[in-house]
Amino acid sequence: MRLGFIGLGAMGRPMASRLLGAGHEVFVWARRKDAAVPLLESGAQWRASPAEVARSADVVFTIVTYGSDVESIVFGAHGLADGFAAGAVLVDMSTIAPGLARDIARRLEERGVAMLDAPVSGGGTGAAAGTLAIMVGGEAAVLARVQPLLEVLGRTIVHVGGNGCGQVAKACNQMVMVAAIEAVAEAMRLAEAAGVAPGKVRAALQGGSAGSRVLDLFGGRMVAGDYTAGVEARLHHKDFGLIAEEARALGVPLPITASVAQQLNALMARGWGGDDTASLLRVLRLN
């Protein structure tokens, strides 16, 4: 199939690479062409603008950082919307506000273009291995058309509901994951203050009801003192802004989510936004 892919960062590059590897034609554009070079060398084809990507492809994937990025890639000058033929599909895998996802879907629908919001969880490792969890909002019939493509990228593909519902699920995912990272950080901090080896504590907890992927992965990084980014903390900080706005708009009290957001603010203030979110432990050390 002829596919477009925009957003060749830590997540997008391995994802686009998997689609190429599965035998699809992949057309790419990037703000900085050098981000595309490894993919071009593997057979992806360069296009001069998002519009040109849309003209070349039946299905276009986007995975960028901000909602404003998605909007300008779709509706900006030489945007995807200028190039899409009726019947095309946009699969936006970025993490953006649910309301914005619904809005973009509605505007594209007027042009006969379908959209799915399909944000992911699983990090760079999951992207490379094709084991991402993909949370899909949009029409079931549209999902059915792109399902085989999503199966190249992810292991768990859940149709959560209509447009925007994938983004709500992703917000929930981030709330649960980053709160777990903060909780593990607080536990590690208490252990070290009490003179107990954090590695022993992590090992003891893994077998019980507190066991989780976060304890394995981020707990492991904390024990090792390795703050090299898997996912950069600034991205979680961004996500918590979306979550806070969603909760405010809906009038829902989220006490520990709010507390996690403050710890992420403190992390950013310490200049650790480019490091791993395991840095929440360092925030608690106050030194």
Added chain:
Amino acid sequence: MRLGFIGLGAMGRPMASRLLGAGHEVFVWARRKDAAVPLLESGAQWRASPAEVARSADVVFTIVTYGSDVESIVFGAHGLADGFAAGAVLVDMSTIAPGLARDIARRLEERGVAMLDAPVSGGGTGAAAGTLAIMVGGEAAVLARVQPLLEVLGRTIVHVGGNGCGQVAKACNQMVMVAAIEAVAEAMRLAEAAGVAPGKVRAALQGGSAGSRVLDLFGGRMVAGDYTAGVEARLHHKDFGLIAEEARALGVPLPITASVAQQLNALMARGWGGDDTASLLRVLRLN
């Protein structure tokens, strides 16, 4: 081996039963004898006081709710300390303050009796299946003596450090587990407020980085609206009192732990202390 077992509640009863099933002689005492009846029918032997239990056994297990319970069972009138022979071992599997565990160990040591703090995680299900996580504080040589007994009860047995360290690990376990329950509750609450099916969100999250035992178990109860206690929330509320005191004494800031403690206070105020901690979702509904 001749074993004593005191504390025949939701956890202790299946644990004592497994020790009996493994071929040991088990001597029991309980404040209310009816709590012991099923075990006595399976071959356990009644003793008239903790002191009598200690006189009959080489190793005594205790698993009760409060630190004050442990203290009175050990050092109260007709307590274990009155009956222990030198060389006996007390394995306290209750969840109590680390400092109190150290204190009891020190006082017993003066009488030639060894103690391990060995609190557990895994709930009634883990107790019945013998798959508990056991977090051990105390001397390695003492642990070595009782290791085969602990292996009847648990699958993960981690020697965390000296006396009190098992209790520190358990505090960490509760911090991580109950914060995860609260985070899942907040995610579910946001999802339902946004009109998204919480069951779909849970399914979507299970495959990604937010996956955990808490999401499986407590998330499942929230989706089903089933608040029947696995572990009663009042016990977690009690544990968070110990954690707060430990953090205060050590001067460690634990922001989301403090926030979880407040939500547990609200849960208790609603009269749900005998229900499951999944009730944290109901606290967020404010109705």
